[in-house]
Amino acid sequence: MDQVSIEMSSTPRPTMVKSKSQLSLRRSLTITFKDLAYSVTVKKKKMQILKGVSGTVTPGELVAVFGPSGSGKTTLLDILANRKESGEISGAVLINGNEIDDDYKRLCSYVVQEDVLLPTITVRETLRFYADLKLPKSWTEKEKHERIEQILEQIGLSHRADAKIGGVLPGGIVLRGLSGGEKRRVSIGCGLVTSPSIVLLDEPTSGLDTTSAMAVMKTLVELTQQKSVTVICTIHQPRSEIFKLFTKIMVLAEGRLVYYGNRPVEHFTEIGFPFPDQTNPADYILDAVTTIKEEGRADEIADRLQSSYLDQANQESSSTLTQSQLGIINASGKRKINAYNNGLFTQFLVLWKRTGLDFIRNPSNCLVRFAVAVFVGLLFGACFSGLGMDEKGVQSRSAVLFYLVINMILQPFASISLFISKRTLFNAERASKLYHTLPYYLALMFFEILACIGTAFILGTITYWFADLNPGADKYFFAMAILTLAHLAGDFFMLIISCITVQVDTSFAVGAGVATIYQLFAGFFVPINALPKSFEWLHWCNFVYYSFEALMHNEFVGETVNCGQLACPTGRDVLINLGLNNRGKGINLIIVSSFAFAFFTMVFLCLHYFHREKR
Ligand SMILES: Nc1ncnc2c1ncn2[C@@H]1O[C@H](COP(=O)(O)OP(=O)(O)OP(=O)(O)O)[C@@H](O)[C@H]1O
Ligand SMILES: [Mg+2]
Known part of the structure; x- marks a missing residue:
């Protein structure tokens, strides 16, 4: 299908990497997924969540995955990140034409939808924790420090580096800290510590106000344009300015891919959904997909798509693969990657340091327990002071020991x-x-x-x-x-x-x-x-x-x-x-x-x- 580029971003050229702290781990990677299908059996009933999803994302591209709620966006990212642990997966995920291996976890970062961060430690400490666990052992203190400063700058949080993450502590105490948008950026920063070549993000802007959402998206654009990272993210109803930042759009409906390319508006207009003036293209696409879903046309459109330009695009992108590499495409896409970046002892030391900080900074951990022990001890003392060894003393001694x-x-x-x-x-x-x-x-x-x-x-x-x-x-x-x-x-x-x-x-x-x-x-x-x-x-x-x-x-x-x-x-x-x-x-x-x-x-x-x- 002939496609003319519209207002969406064009793909920048990859840049070279200069020093270790400037991302020497990074390689330009193309991620190809072919005929991905995912099903789960719930109460003896098989549910097909994804069916025949294929595509290629090249370095420097920022691809958005659109679709109504439940269409399979997160499932797709989970599979691409090799994080799906239940259900049946078929199809293949290839990196530069090769099956994914142990290196994949170093090359690909997955930022999940929920910010799961420890409230009591600072932004810098959080990034340092990731650096200590994820960077190779050969990195020196100085190099790690430089890397963290670089990330802080990249996510625009250098001025908040020593602020605690904040949140609700166990027991309901609220620790003041970062805003929702800043937390989101910290999560993204954690994903960037290893200088990944592929970054997958599940709804990086959900729950953020427009300014924070724009700041997060600009970080992603910089990654693709300056560092030629391959970025795929799911997103819900972005405003027009954000929509324009994506180089390609992938649209899912009921687990089927109903569009993938950089001319979504033209595509949906051609298949019978006129584009109303002054409409946010993201809203228009979502409305069109919802109608497709309601009319039960998702399979028909996805099948047509598969047999037209998507095949063509895949042939083009696969043409550089050797015959043996193409053979891998038919293999199962499910691979278990178990290796950790550091040994158990190093992991213990890093965790010990973080747990210690959390322990000291959360008073409910020990101070309250100690205070209660003092109080109960004094109370016991008042009730059972100076016991003798007579009949009453024996009873009281037994009671105090029991209590x-x-x-x-x-x-x-x-x-x-x-x-x-x-x-x-x-x-x-x-x-x-x-x-x-x-x-x-x-x-x-x-x-x-x-x-x-x-x-x-x-x-x-x-x-x-x-x-x-x-x-x-x-x-x-x-x-x-x-x-x-x-x-x-x-x-x-x-x-x-x-x-x-x-x-x-x-x-x-x-x-x-x-x-x-x-x-x-x-x-x-x-x-x-x-x-x-x-x-x-x-x-x-x-x-x-x-x-x-x-x-x-x-x-x-x-x-x-x-x-x-x-x-x-x-x-x-x-x-x-x-x-x-x-x-x-x-x-x-x-x-x-x-x-x-x-x-x-x-x-x-x-x-x-x-x-x-x-x-
Ligand atoms: N392991 C699983 N077990 C049962 N159902 C699952 C599983 N994984 C995904 N699903 C179902 O698959 C469907 C797609 O889920 P998914 O989270 O990918 O949707 P989504 O497009 O990300 O939706 P949202 O926009 O609401 O985040 C949902 O109905 C979900 O309940
Ligand atoms: Mg989701």
């Missing part, structure tokens, strides 16, 4: 929302192959464990001192060790629940139920020997019971008790009266440690295998 353990399993409720709130960010970053689950989990747990140790020691020490519990360094440190381990086991247990249930409300409800059962079968309210036989297993698998037993052993065994009329002349008898086991306290320590370790491992497995981002 110390219970507090250690109730405090972890604070971690649920913190953990869940980071889930979206983690899922998105893991899906873009920034890091593996293990370094993320270890970095997060490093600080979580520190917070648990701090909380257990603060609460335990204050209570120990006020209540005048069994003196002696060995007794004190043993008690602190048990409280810490009980706290860790409780914390990890809550995290397992939050991994499985995902929603904060559900996690709280399930957690509260389980915590109640733990308390009931720990041997304090109902002596173990008074429990119905059928419920016995509930105390055998109850780490609260072992923790309480260890603390009771530590407190009473070997002590002389003045029980008045009660027959309990030794501390050991206090344990026997409650039906507590007579095993050594060291064994209880090992059992509680094993619970903590088992839960720790289970959290990792849940995090790794449950609720992955399914695109």
Whole structure:
């Protein structure tokens, strides 16, 4: 089909790359997709989302994907970015005529629709995080620094480099930071750190005011014109000025490609949709496609398109491919790319640094927990101060030890929302192959464990001192060790629940139920020997019971008790009266440690295998 270029941009010539920090990673890449089809089976019914979508985008082109909601725009980008993890894909995606390989993730950046950024760190720190994880190890500090400054300039945020991203922190605190448009530009900046040759963006301007949208689009135009990057983005109803920036338009309707080229208005006019004067071409195209969809003509138009100029265009663009390369076109378009840019240890160090910053800057992470520990410790002190070893003292000592353990399993409720709130960010970053689950989990747990140790020691020490519990360094440190381990086991247990249930409300409800059962079968309210036989297993698998037993052993065994009329002349008898086991306290320590370790491992497995981002 004869096509005359209208007001849309023309393709600039590629430019040469000068130094490492000036994008030495970049190569000019042409992306070709041939007969892409995608289907999913929902409730045993197969849904064809994309069908026979083909095209070629060359370096320096800025291509917009248009289409009504649900037409398959995001699906197309997901497949081009090699990020579709469910459903069946057929067809091929070729880069300069070759099948995509491990290098693809370095060469192609995908900026998804949602800005998933950590609110507590600054713009520069965010870009640095990406640079540390995505740039090759050979890059020096200076080169990375130069690269980040360059990106800041490119996205027009040099003046906001040290501003925090901002947003809603877990617990509802709002951290003031960037505007929506600035956040969008940071997301784009993150995608540019590796100097990709292909940039895919899903609705880069949605939710932005016209000025911000224009600023984002100008960044993309610069990329194509000055750096000859290949850019494809989906977009909803751009204003005329933005529409003019695109070199080509790809129009989808019900998963079919109904137009691809630089003369969309002429095309739709020719097939029976007159162009009204003074109309935004983007609105006109969308109206035309909606009518095509409603009239059920999408297949007919797409078929005609395929057999006319699209074939011609593809033949032209494919003519440089060798015969063997053309053979690859028929292969399956689905390729798994698993390699990360850095080893697990480097990933851990980078994540450790970011988690540390987040930890320090979000007061709810530790300060609130420590403050609560001080408050509860003082309260315990007021209720149980200066306990003796008489009958009343023994009861109070047992009670304070029990409530110390219970507090250690109730405090972890604070971690649920913190953990869940980071889930979206983690899922998105893991899906873009920034890091593996293990370094993320270890970095997060490093600080979580520190917070648990701090909380257990603060609460335990204050209570120990006020209540005048069994003196002696060995007794004190043993008690602190048990409280810490009980706290860790409780914390990890809550995290397992939050991994499985995902929603904060559900996690709280399930957690509260389980915590109640733990308390009931720990041997304090109902002596173990008074429990119905059928419920016995509930105390055998109850780490609260072992923790309480260890603390009771530590407190009473070997002590002389003045029980008045009660027959309990030794501390050991206090344990026997409650039906507590007579095993050594060291064994209880090992059992509680094993619970903590088992839960720790289970959290990792849940995090790794449950609720992955399914695109
Ligand atoms: N993995 C999947 N499972 C089930 N349905 C899916 C899946 N992926 C895509 N779809 C469906 O395919 C259709 C196209 O989705 P897609 O997100 O690509 O549309 P879109 O053109 O980007 O729409 P919008 O403009 O609203 O973002 C939708 O109906 C969506 O529900
Ligand atoms: Mg979409």
